[in-house]
Amino acid sequence: MTGKGRELADMMERRKVDILCVQETRWKGSKAHSIGAGFKLFYYGVYSKRNGVGVVLKEEFVRNVLEVRRVSDRLMSLKLEIEGVILNVVSGYAPQVGCELEEKERFWSELDEVIESIPTGERVAIGVDFNGHVGEGNRGDEEVMGKFGVKERNLEGQMVVDFAKRMDMAVVNTYFQKREEHRVTYKSGGRRTQVDYILCRRGNLKEISDCKVVVGESVARQHRMVVCRMTLMVCKKKRSKIEIEKKTKWWKLKKEECCEEFRQKLRQALGDQVVLPDNWETTAEVIRETGRKVLGVSSGRRKEDKETLW
Incomplete structure (x- = not known):
């Protein structure tokens, strides 16, 4: 050739x-x-x-x-x-x-x-x-x-x-x-x-x-x-599910109205007790649960970096 x-x-x-x-x-x-x-x-x-x-x-x-x-x-x-x-x-x-x-x-x-x-x-x-x-x-x-x-x-x-x-x-x-x-x-x-x-x-x-x-x-x-x-038969790989941790929006406590609502709900959750329970783990879980209900949680997704092309 x-x-x-x-x-x-x-x-x-x-x-x-x-x-x-x-x-x-x-x-x-x-x-x-x-x-x-x-x-x-x-x-x-x-x-x-x-x-x-x-x-x-x-x-x-x-x-x-x-x-x-x-x-x-x-x-x-x-x-x-x-x-x-x-x-x-x-x-x-x-x-x-x-x-x-x-x-x-x-x-x-x-x-x-x-x-x-x-x-x-x-x-x-x-x-x-x-x-x-x-x-x-x-x-x-x-x-x-x-x-x-x-x-x-x-x-x-x-x-x-x-x-x-x-x-x-x-x-x-x-x-x-x-x-x-x-x-x-x-x-x-x-x-x-x-x-x-x-x-x-x-x-x-x-x-x-x-x-x-x-x-x-x-x-x-x-x-x-x-x-x-x-025609090549391609086997598509299944995407594995990734568990993403959702985080409580604690940063909202910087706002006075959110902070006040959180205090009230937490007090109610603790039964209006002046002295906290002896079991700290129980108290911590009550605080976390109240935070999730009052402040909300994030989606767990990472924010994408966007690039603008001119």
Whole structure:
């Protein structure tokens, strides 16, 4: 995607996409910079001519980033806090079919480690070019995928399904019935396949209302963008009730009429006794109760400091 930053940002703005996982960035380094239109790219790459992964965020979410984890030039993750909900976004680029087995095993091992390190109470959204086909249908795999894949499953696709089972994830693309044109993520010549997938925790699948491939965009030459609509369910914390002490308005005794009324009521409460009772606690309570009745009590609320803006 070298030189395509602004084009990518414009597409995200047009399609109303807030977070995007990108692969094959082919940018060397581990940085974050603005790509225009109010979007910022976090990326990691070792070589300038191959691999590289990244996550693009809408600028308003940048301040919500808690952690950026750059694992390799094939895998990275971002941890965000949105309205009290922790969301982990994982971007990955799995080795192609012809790559060495050792490289494939390293990728899957690193991905396992990333997911296992995330607390179970946090959300996870995985956007990866898995270079594998999970296939159409879900017989025997109903717990992790729907029926709406593309064509036949291959070995790399089986690795995706096995990963989903290990980590209790769901392959989101396959749960939404779409025309094949909106399921094919890779198109080159006569080849039409599905290799790019979005995964989430099975328990959070209900938060996703739609998932489909966007057609008609030219940012990526062969791959097409997969978009899902996720609504985070925020649990509002109940405010704890705070007992506020109400205070007697003793300052009113400065007024002669209030002071005189207080004397009369107190004398009546004490039974017009000239000598006070021996029990001081009883006398003190009579004084306090009389004060509350005659002078009144405050609401207990603090007076707010008001600032006038000119």
